[in-house]
Amino acid sequence: MSVRGAKNLVPKAMVAAILGSEPSVLRNVPAIRDVDVVRGLLSLHGVEVTSGPDAGNQDGELVLDPRNVESAHVADIGMHAGSSRIPILFCGPLLHRLGEAFIPDLGGCRIGDRPINYHLDVLRSFGAVVDKLDSGIHIHTSGRLQGTKVKLPYPSVGATEQVLLTAVCAEGVTELSGAAIEPEIMDLIAILQKMGAIISVDTDRVIRIDGVERLGGYVHRALSDRIETASWASAALATNGEIYVRGATQPEMMTFLNVFRRIGGEFEIDENGIKFSHPGYDLNSLVLETDVHPGFMTDWQQPLVVALTQAGGLSIIHETVYENRFGFTDALRDMGAVIQVYRECLGGTPCRFGQSNFNHSAVVSGPTKLQGGSIVVPDLRGGFSHLIAALAADGESKVEGIELINRGYENFMGKLGALGADVTLV
Numbered sequence: 207m208s209v210r211g212a213k214n215l216v217p218k219a220m221v222a223a224i225l226g227s228e229p230s231v232l233r234n235v236p237a238i239r240d241v242d243v244v245r246g247l248l249s250l251h252g253v254e255v256t257s258g259p260d261a262g263n264q265d266g267e268l269v270l271d272p273r274n275v276e277s278a279h280v281a282d283i284g285m286h287a288g289s290s291r292i293p294i295l296f297c298g299p300l301l302h303r304l305g306e307a308f309i310p311d312l313g314g315c316r317i318g319d320r321p322i323n324y325h326l327d328v329l330r331s332f333g334a335v336v337d338k339l340d341s342g343i344h345i346h347t348s349g350r351l352q353g354t355k356v357k358l359p360y361p362s363v364g365a366t367e368q369v370l371l372t373a374v375c376a377e378g379v380t381e382l383s384g385a386a387i388e389p390e391i392m393d394l395i396a397i398l399q400k401m402g403a404i405i406s407v408d409t410d411r412v413i414r415i416d417g418v419e420r421l422g423g424y425v426h427r428a429l430s431d432r433i434e435t436a437s438w439a440s441a442a443l444a445t446n447g448e449i450y451v452r453g454a455t456q457p458e459m460m461t462f463l464n465v466f467r468r469i470g471g472e473f474e475i476d477e478n479g480i481k482f483s484h485p486g487y488d489l490n491s492l493v494l495e496t497d498v499h500p501g502f503m504t505d506w507q508q509p510l511v512v513a514l515t516q517a518g519g520l521s522i523i524h525e526t527v528y529e530n531r532f533g534f535t536d537a538l539r540d541m542g543a544v545i546q547v548y549r550e551c552l553g554g555t556p557c558r559f560g561q562s563n564f565n566h567s568a569v570v571s572g573p574t575k576l577q578g579g580s581i582v583v584p585d586l587r588g589g590f591s592h593l594i595a596a597l598a599a600d601g602e603s604k605v606e607g608i609e610l611i612n613r614g615y616e617n618f619m620g621k622l623g624a625l626g627a628d629v630t631l632v
Contacts, residue, residue: 508591
């Protein structure tokens with residue numbers, strides 16, 4: 207089976223095209239719902255989005271022409287309210303092109319507090335005026351945005367993207383400290399540089415952007431989705447199986463691959479992808495803490511927990527990125543998993559939730575045989591983790607709410623069938 211471009215990059219790359227004075231070409235685009243949402247929002251704002259000649263093959267391609275950008279009707283934008291959190295990233299590009307932006311109420315997975323105050327504070331620091339309305343948020347500016355200094359209290363990926371997309375055409379220099387440096391951020395920076403931006407990244411999480419008056423288009427192939435790759439790798443461990451993930455790349459996966467090997471999993475890397483397999487003997491338990499890049503990614507945690515239910519001994523997982531990411535374990539316990547969640551920090555890394563009333567640590571005891579059951583998908587990554595548990599379980603499972611999984615996993619039903627799973631959509 208194959209993976210294509212990263213969900214955490216492709217929609218943002220599509221938004222970046224608004225900044226250009228010429229069309230852009232984005233390749234390796236996955237057919238997921240988040241891409242459809244952004245495509246719809248771009249069309250509302252006058253950006254012509256067409257499928258390129260390679261859209262039907264593995265190089266799925268979009269051509270984005272922003273030369274006729276215009277303001278969209280509030281009612282039309284509101285139709286997308288709750289469907290994605292991506293609309294907040296339209297602000298900077300639209301302020302540069304039109305002088306105003308309207309953002310509907312935001313949706314996304316309910317895995318913890320992901321406030322947009324970082325974004326609004328960032329936009330205000332550039333000189334934008336923010337008005338909160340009943341239907342959403344109206345943002346405007348009377349002139350060119352001005353470069354500024356931004357210090358993030360936490361290396362938020364979304365806030366870092368907001369700064370980048372706003373600063374590239376602001377007048378003067380912008381300095382962002384405490385920035386996120388995830389691979390998807392670096393790929394977005396590469397795209398903006400192709401468009402004509404001047405961006406430097408220091409070793410101390412400081413990014414400096416010299417604003418330019420004009421950006422052009424880009425031609426770019428999105429980096430592979432490391433989250434989907436890790437999800438399929440975890441499925442191989444949980445089901446005592448083997449999966450070859452075409453399109454997976456090693457550099458973005460190094461931290462995961464080290465953990466995968468510590469558990470006992472085996473992998474082989476070639477120029478076309480990575481083959482993941484169960485070793486054929488008992489898996490090892492481990493102690494794991496999630497963290498911002500280059501630490502162990504929070505989105506890798508949920509599918510891996512399912513695999514750890516099949517490892518011998520006690521595994522300890524400390525979630526330091528999102529405070530409410532263990533809700534998905536309720537369904538696993540109903541299926542026979544032995545998992546206990548705790549409010550305490552069960553790890554050595556200081557985290558923001560240590561003094562709060564959040565269950566952000568878990569202890570998994572295994573191996574335990576899972577039994578099929580009825581499951582309601584709580585969020586994107588938790589939902590795919592439930593699919594992995596259903597594949598590993600004895601008997602039949604019924605999974606409701608799988609439309610959430612379409613946000614980030616392309617043709618996952620077809621891929622499951624191709625791997626030999628007996629899956630029926632009812």
